Amino acid sequence: MAEVTFNDIIKPENLAYTKSKLMTNNVMHYCPGCGHGTAHQVLAEVLEEEDLQSRTVGITPVGCSVLMYNYIDVDFQEAAHGRAPALATAVKRLMPDKFVFTYQGDGDLAAIGTAETIHTCNRGENILMLFINNGIYGMTGGQMAPTTLDGMKSSTSPYGRNIATMGSPIKMADIVALLPGTCYVTRQSVNTAGGVRKLKRALKKAVQYQNEKRGTCFIEVVSNCPSGWKMTPVESNKWMEENMFPFYPLGDIKVPSEK
């Protein structure tokens, strides 16, 4: 048999993976190795595969992902810092047949927007809240976040987070899981192919539950911030596995009962 050449393999019929058609051609502004890009792409894949483009309204936060609307080809609203769940509440109430998601970082969702987060989950709004937790304020230059780990250094905790004076890192997924309004709460990651594929399955469940009007779906993605953590992307992923995952363990926290 003749040797299979590179050109023989790279034919459309042999395609195994390419980025979603819902990803625009804009080059993402994220730092090299940042998990935001990966999370965007999984989300875009799910929106494409579930044929949701024409009925999706996304809400972007203030933080690194403020410009997310440049990257995924669906309708977007840009919220004030922390307020995405309030916008999403109104969008879903006024247009119940749309697929509505928020995308927020830890400063946005777990500090300034805590009230909106808790109450939106408590009302059980039929939306998906996607929460990227990298334990730091990335966009403003690496300040301490509500999710910054005990002892972790940041530009506003230069000697490490001191729990006695700065409080403990907050586990938002565990908190919202206590509220009756949430139907599905899970914690995922995007640093490995396996992690990305699990996140994709979680997102598909969230689409299903939103279609079934089961309540709020809350998906936390424990992610990295190579620039804010002052590490290479590969180092940051390793550090995340060793330090973030023990405190923010991956897996489902709450799943809906079968119908």
Added chain:
Amino acid sequence: MAKIKGAVVIDKERCKGCEVCVVTCPTQTLALAVEVNSKGYHFSYAAFPETCIGCANCAVVCPDGVITVYKVKVG
């Protein structure tokens, strides 16, 4: 026994050289290039293309969506 043979196409101009794909690859196919792209990044490339099995793990974890993966059954 049928074998899977894969190939990756990397948009080197859009690659930021984060290296996440390199450490993810189960067959050590990928590496960062010595040269840089127009933005100054050491882009990722298939250093050992013959070992690629088309698993797409590299593309799935690539934060910038620069990798396209193909695969065929051979033998």
Added chain:
Amino acid sequence: MEKELRLMKGNEAIAEAAIRAGADGYFGYPITPQSEILEYLMEANPETTTGMVVLQAESEVAAINMVYGGAACGKKVMTSSSSPGISLKQEGITYIAGAELPCLIVNVVRGGPGLGTIQPAQSDYFQATKGGGHGDYHLLVLAPSSVQEMADFVELSFDLAFKYRNPVMILSDGAIGQMMEKVWLKPQKKRSEEILPWATTGKPASRERNIITSLDLDSERQEKFNLKLIAKYREMEEKEVRYEEFMTDDAEYLFVAYGTSARLCQKALQLARAEGIKAGLLRPITLFPYPKKRLNELADRVKGMLAVEMSAGQMVEDVMLSVNGKTRVSHYGRMGGMIPTPEEVVENLKTFIKG
């Protein structure tokens, strides 16, 4: 629902008028003296009749951001509050102005600063007319002086908000919010089913994705956008100025007053005339755009203008800007929830005349 005459509180009239105007959503948070708006809507439960969504938010901040979300879908949405709550909403309001979204914000003003008092005041004039939040922007501001106008201005506000893609404020006060008067209510309008081309309603294949944002990191583009907003405000100043005049034809002295103050100035006007003082009244109905041109014309004919406000003197600055030194301008006001009597207004006018 047909056209109907009812005896209602100002706050209730706003709520009923909103349902009848075909509003899509109301998002609010309780605060005195305007809680009747939310209460009335909850009781009326329009979700079962017109389909209008009514939601009690966890805060004023959440409520105004719900308005942002709803307005970005091209829906007719509104919120209401009173002074301290309106301060909380300012962040959301500037984002709404920056994203060019239509909506209605009702402020039933009480005295401040801080918690101040729950009694009526007009001390939020600056906040309402000069922007209120950060950045260069204006709301279109309507000042009702009767329960009838509380009702009528709801539909007018929505029309103007959508015409200009700009937030509109009804600047009322605790007196008009709480007083009962008869009011003609318009027949029920159907809620609009139109999908607006700029609204985020899900991207069909036929158009580019819609993005509602107030952010632009490109300074040249952002300045162009600022200039576009200014052009919009200039157009409002050309086309949307509304005011009412009382006995200005032969007036030698002019009261300038809006809302509750304008009501009592009508009485003060009669008292002054009975004493032989040729007084007149100009009542601005739009506070932004302000009736600058008309006041400037009247400044050629009168000997002085007295701005009467329930504040330390806020609108009086716009009167001064309008007349630009052509005539004497002074201010009389009460604060802390005190409403001036027509008699004290006349006494003050006499002092003003003496110079």
